[in-house]
Amino acid sequence: MKKLALVVAFLLLASLFQPLTARNLEIDVFQLDVAQSGCPGVTKNQWPELLGVPANFAKQTIxxxxxxxxxxxxxxxGSPVTLDFRCDRVRLFVNVLDxxxxxxxVT
Structure with missing residues (x-):
């Protein structure tokens, strides 16, 4: 039981540090401009201000x-995702604490 408690504590602590490292390691493979994307009515294609916030709040804001x-x-x-582009989709990549x-x- 003590080992399980240590594993859970380690996972929780590790997930708290993940947003800090993700900011430094994020690499843009390509930059898609809203005007070039062909998405009518999409006025904003990314939300850097939502990095590090709870997923529910980010979804409501978007x-x-x-x-x-x-x-x-x-x-x-880290989960695999499809590479298709859709104008009505924004994926929220979250850690175990959402x-x-x-x-x-927009992806």
């Missing part, structure tokens, strides 16, 4: 700022 965004799934950081660890953007 949908309030841009009603054209209807699909905002939570994705555990904290956003990558800049949300």
């Amino acid at each position: 949908q309030k700022e841009n009603p054209k965004i209807t699909d905002v799934p939570y994705v555990l950081n 904290i956003v660890v990558q800049t949300p953007r």
Whole structure:
């Protein structure tokens, strides 16, 4: 039982440090401009100010700022995702505590 408590404590502490390291390691493979994306009505394509905030708050903010965004799934950081582009989707990459660890953007 003591080992389980230590493992849980370690995982919680590790997840708290993940947002700090994710900011430094985030690499943009390509930058997609809203005007070039062909997404009518999308006025904003990324939200760097939502990095490190709870996922529920980030989802509400994105949908309030841009009603054209209807699909905002939570994705555990490091999980595989499809590479298709959709104008109505913003993926929220979160850690185990549902904290956003990558800049949300239209994908």
